Amino acid sequence: MSNIEEKGRMLKISILRFDPYIKGDVPRVETFEIEEAPGMTLFIALNEIRQHQDNTLKFDFVCRAGICGSCSMTINGRPGLACRALTSKMDVEISLAPLPVFELIGDLSVNTGKWMSGMNDRLETWIHHESGEECDVDRLEERMDPDLTDEIYELDRCIECGCCVAGCGTILMREDFVGAVGLNKIARYQLDPRDKRDDDDYYNLIGDENGVFGCMSLMGCEDTCPKELPLQSKIAYLRRKMVDLRNK
Amino acid sequence: MKITYTDVLVIGGGLAGLRAATGVKQRGHDCILLSLVPPKRSHSAAAQGGMQASLGNAIKGDGDNEDVHFEDTVKGSDWGADQKVVRMFTNTAPKAIRQLTDWGVPWTRVRKGDHQVIINAQKVTITEKEEAHGLITARDFGGTKKWRTCYTSDGTGHSMLFAMDNKAHEDGIEVRERMEAIALIHENNRCYGAVARNLMTGELVAYVSKSTVIATGGYGRIYKVSTNAVICQGMGQAIALETGVATLGNMEAIQFHPTAIVPVGILTTEGCRGDGGLLTDVDGYRFMPDYEPEKKELASRDVVSRRMVEHMRKGKGVKSRYGDHLWLDITILGREHIEKNLREVKEICESFLGIDPAVDPIPVRPTQHYSMGGIRTDYKGESQTLKGLFSCGEAACWDMHGFNRLGGNSVAETVVSGMLVAEYISDYCDSAESSIDINTSVIEGFIRKEKDKLDVLLEPKENAEDAYELRARMEEIMMDKVGIFRNGKDLQEAVDELEELLIRSRNIEVKAKILSASPELFNAYRTQRMLKLALCVAKGALERKESRGAHSREDYPERNDAEYLNRTITSWPDENQTMPKVEYEKIDIGEMELPPGFRGYGKDMTMHHPQSQVRQEEVDKLREELEAQGKDRFEIQEALMSYRDLLPERYRGKNERLYEKFEGEENV
Numbered sequence: 075m076s077n078i079e080e081k082g083r084m085l086k087i088s089i090l091r092f093d094p095y096i097k098g099d100v101p102r103v104e105t106f107e108i109e110e111a112p113g114m115t116l117f118i119a120l121n122e123i124r125q126h127q128d129n130t131l132k133f134d135f136v137c138r139a140g141i142c143g144s145c146s147m148t149i150n151g152r153p154g155l156a157c158r159a160l161t162s163k164m165d166v167e168i169s170l171a172p173l174p175v176f177e178l179i180g181d182l183s184v185n186t187g188k189w190m191s192g193m194n195d196r197l198e199t200w201i202h203h204e205s206g207e208e209c210d211v212d213r214l215e216e217r218m219d220p221d222l223t224d225e226i227y228e229l230d231r232c233i234e235c236g237c238c239v240a241g242c243g244t245i246l247m248r249e250d251f252v253g254a255v256g257l258n259k260i261a262r263y264q265l266d267p268r269d270k271r272d273d274d275d276y277y278n279l280i281g282d283e284n285g286v287f288g289c290m291s292l293m294g295c296e297d298t299c300p301k302e303l304p305l306q307s308k309i310a311y312l313r314r315k316m317v318d319l320r321n322k
Numbered sequence: 323m324k325i326t327y328t329d330v331l332v333i334g335g336g337l338a339g340l341r342a343a344t345g346v347k348q349r350g351h352d353c354i355l356l357s358l359v360p361p362k363r364s365h366s367a368a369a370q371g372g373m374q375a376s377l378g379n380a381i382k383g384d385g386d387n388e389d390v391h392f393e394d395t396v397k398g399s400d401w402g403a404d405q406k407v408v409r410m411f412t413n414t415a416p417k418a419i420r421q422l423t424d425w426g427v428p429w430t431r432v433r434k435g436d437h438q439v440i441i442n443a444q445k446v447t448i449t450e451k452e453e454a455h456g457l458i459t460a461r462d463f464g465g466t467k468k469w470r471t472c473y474t475s476d477g478t479g480h481s482m483l484f485a486m487d488n489k490a491h492e493d494g495i496e497v498r499e500r501m502e503a504i505a506l507i508h509e510n511n512r513c514y515g516a517v518a519r520n521l522m523t524g525e526l527v528a529y530v531s532k533s534t535v536i537a538t539g540g541y542g543r544i545y546k547v548s549t550n551a552v553i554c555q556g557m558g559q560a561i562a563l564e565t566g567v568a569t570l571g572n573m574e575a576i577q578f579h580p581t582a583i584v585p586v587g588i589l590t591t592e593g594c595r596g597d598g599g600l601l602t603d604v605d606g607y608r609f610m611p612d613y614e615p616e617k618k619e620l621a622s623r624d625v626v627s628r629r630m631v632e633h634m635r636k637g638k639g640v641k642s643r644y645g646d647h648l649w650l651d652i653t654i655l656g657r658e659h660i661e662k663n664l665r666e667v668k669e670i671c672e673s674f675l676g677i678d679p680a681v682d683p684i685p686v687r688p689t690q691h692y693s694m695g696g697i698r699t700d701y702k703g704e705s706q707t708l709k710g711l712f713s714c715g716e717a718a719c720w721d722m723h724g725f726n727r728l729g730g731n732s733v734a735e736t737v738v739s740g741m742l743v744a745e746y747i748s749d750y751c752d753s754a755e756s757s758i759d760i761n762t763s764v765i766e767g768f769i770r771k772e773k774d775k776l777d778v779l780l781e782p783k784e785n786a787e788d789a790y791e792l793r794a795r796m797e798e799i800m801m802d803k804v805g806i807f808r809n810g811k812d813l814q815e816a817v818d819e820l821e822e823l824l825i826r827s828r829n830i831e832v833k834a835k836i837l838s839a840s841p842e843l844f845n846a847y848r849t850q851r852m853l854k855l856a857l858c859v860a861k862g863a864l865e866r867k868e869s870r871g872a873h874s875r876e877d878y879p880e881r882n883d884a885e886y887l888n889r890t891i892t893s894w895p896d897e898n899q900t901m902p903k904v905e906y907e908k909i910d911i912g913e914m915e916l917p918p919g920f921r922g923y924g925k926d927m928t929m930h931h932p933q934s935q936v937r938q939e940e941v942d943k944l945r946e947e948l949e950a951q952g953k954d955r956f957e958i959q960e961a962l963m964s965y966r967d968l969l970p971e972r973y974r975g976k977n978e979r980l981y982e983k984f985e986g987e988e989n990v
Binding site for chain 1 (some may be wrong): 336359360362363365367377416417418419420421423424425426428429430432433455456457458459466474475477480481486487489491492497499500520524551552553554583586588589643659662666669670673674675676722790833834836838839840841842845973975976977978979980
């Protein structure tokens with residue numbers, strides 16, 4: 075950490091603004107100037123703008139630590155988490171826009187929650203037990219291979235921030251595409267022996283062009299994933315698996 | 323006016339709220355859950371380190387059980403906890419973790435054979451048992467006798483929250499996202515739901531229910547620097563307080579976590595120290611062994627935080643433009659361990675500090691972290707004064723943490739309390755007394771009152787106040803005068819100035835004249851409410867003239883059981899008051915299984931209660947007699963402090979362990 079006081083750069087932050095809940099509001103770009111402070115992130119910058127320049131500015135932060143996935147937005151043209159975006163790594167002119175694809179709530183706030191909830195319902199992203207089977211909570215847990223639980227956790231790290239969806243080419247053509255986030259979920263459950271669904275069941279969920287066959291391997295998802303999930307290799311794996319199933 | 327009826331209204335979509343919702347749903351009750359944010363974005367996700375449950379699978383957890391977990395938790399609480407609640411909790415924690423396993427949490431598992439670990443800055447080889455291979459493992463955390471903290475890498479809270487939210491999807495729980503409960507509906511000391519505000523459209527609606535559960539987490543954001551998510555503003559506690567009927571417990575019990583990064587206050591997990599990380603000073607010197615020779619970096623959180631401040635006051639802090647700090651050094655753990663088990667920490671260091679923790683030490687200092695206080699409830703999670711209002715998780719004070727919470731006990735509490743409280747709520751909803759007897763005109767009155775308050779905020783005023791300014795001042799006062807070390811003079815000043823701010827807050831004017839999604843508007847009404855909570859904390863701290871757990875008075879350094887072995891109860895009977903009412907609830911030593919004693923840190927400065935020794939002798943004698951009769955640990959425990967009958971019937975069972983099989987089955 076530096077001990078030297080320096081005068082900060084003047085940042086010019088341009089924000090695409092629009093509030094669909096205010097009658098007659100029109101989309102426009104507004105530019106705010108603020109002095110950069112050491113260690114400044116977009117979380118700090120946006121809150122300062124709201125507090126001192128325009129208190130109607132809408133955006134979503136929750137954890138402000140890169141783990142909750144609330145603050146994804148289009149930063150200089152690329153989807154990313156605003157809380158982790160250090161201004162020191164950017165030019166003085168910064169452009170911000172809401173994520174595309176998702177329903178706009180206002181300014182930089184979009185309804186990723188609604189989209190993700192729909193995806194979770196559609197792909198049934200929960201452990202499917204044999205019917206009526208309930209675990210005896212007094213008993214020792216089922217054993218699992220330590221390497222396998224690590225591997226499952228690797229995919230379980232997704233925070234549903236929506237960057238992969240916003241960076242996806244397929245979704246522009248197919249609005250029902252489940253996105254890399256959805257396919258990664260299936261890859262996660264497919265690995266998990268506790269989920270009793272078989273490959274045919276997964277095929278029914280993602281074995282079409284709104285699922286694994288819709289992906290055009292543009293890799294926008296993997297490029298923008300803030301958690302660096304191995305999305306491309308998992309999608310490729312699922313596709314091979316699903317093709318094998320159809321060829322049987 | 324829009325009124326929706328349901329059986330159970332859950333306010334808060336974190337682990338506790340989701341677990342309560344699935345529990346009541348399973349019992350056949352309708353349920354609506356209101357959440358400020360999509361549930362998967364709740365602050366529960368931030369619990370990196372782990373969940374305490376005495377499974378005893380890992381070799382360093384060998385011999386662990388509910389009794390050891392109970393003792394650690396009660397001592398950690400500095401005898402402030404309700405011991406029956408702690409017993410209920412420690413017996414249920416293993417069940418909760420096993421249930422979560424069934425719902426998909428990929429807990430890190432035991433690997434048989436030799437492993438190198440770091441203990442007390444030394445490389446040590448431990449050998450995991452063959453028969454434990456594949457069971458859930460655990461790591462070391464502060465203030466515990468055994469390695470008891472179960473984890474998934476360092477994303478425990480995230481994995482638990484996702485599994486829980488997925489379960490809620492499976493169960494078809496109706497979740498209303500971006501809905502904020504802004505007032506409880508109540509009449510004749512009975513709660514009937516809440517008035518909620520849609521944060522997208524600004525619409526006000528009423529949810530009317532047989533029972534209402536507040537699970538909105540803590541109130542850390544009344545402090546300037548907090549590890550808490552920005553939504554942890556204590557609005558659940560505030561709307562309970564504003565009923566004038568419900569009470570809050572131990573609001574002054576605030577935990578400071580030793581290792582949040584400087585300056586932004588983002589947490590680095592206790593797992594860093596649990597796994598062998600060290601605290602060092604400006605000279606690179608490891609100072610904790612000088613203060614706490616036995617537990618060192620792994621003393622209880624309140625103790626480590628105070629020692630760090632003491633050390634910085636001796637001039638041993640590292641100077642920076644953001645004030646003094648110390649170093650957390652995890653380089654000793656090696657890159658491989660950090661990248662696998664402490665990856666979140668690595669990401670935080672890279673993103674917010676621009677350093678590599680495998681090479682560089684991390685700048686840290688104690689930072690507000692947890693609210694032990696909350697809505698005062700009985701062991702069922704129900705308010706003692708407002709029937710039909712329940713609370714669980716960090717939002718509540720039922721009270722298992724007393725004046726200091728152990729690391730790993732909070733996520734454990736969220737699911738355990740959600741699980742148990744759901745059963746009690748269901749019993750209540752099954753009974754005739756839960757019948758909804760409130761006129762729609764009364765409900766509409768509550769909506770109108772909230773609407774009027776919002777309109778008043780928008781009205782042009784003379785000498786109008788700015789909510790951001792008032793809030794910033796409140797946060798500073800709390801930080802500077804109601805922090806880790808407290809004293810009468812500072813606390814009095816804090817109370818006086820907070821009272822003044824509260825009065826000024828009645829004159830806040832919101833400049834943007836819109837009632838829909840206006841960040842300025844919600845900041846305004848939340849600031850008014852946060853000021854009330856801040857006053858409860860400061861006033862409670864001023865009146866408690868002793869040091870207990872995380873509440874540390876420089877002018878009263880001793881724990882004073884003779885006068886203060888009690889819970890602070892605050893309420894706000896009249897909305898025109900500018901100061902909370904403070905009362906106390908006695909804690910009965912005669913019922914304790916573990917009578918008050920020395921906690922084992924520093925010098926024993928306790929002013930003991932005369933009854934403590936009497937009870938201790940009683941307990942010792944009874945234990946000796948029963949042991950002589952060959953009674954087992956369950957029978958002895960039952961005789962000392964019976965609690966099992968308090969648990970819902972389905973969760974009364976004993977917990978199986980590798981070395982503690984059920985009758986007629988063989989131990990390994």
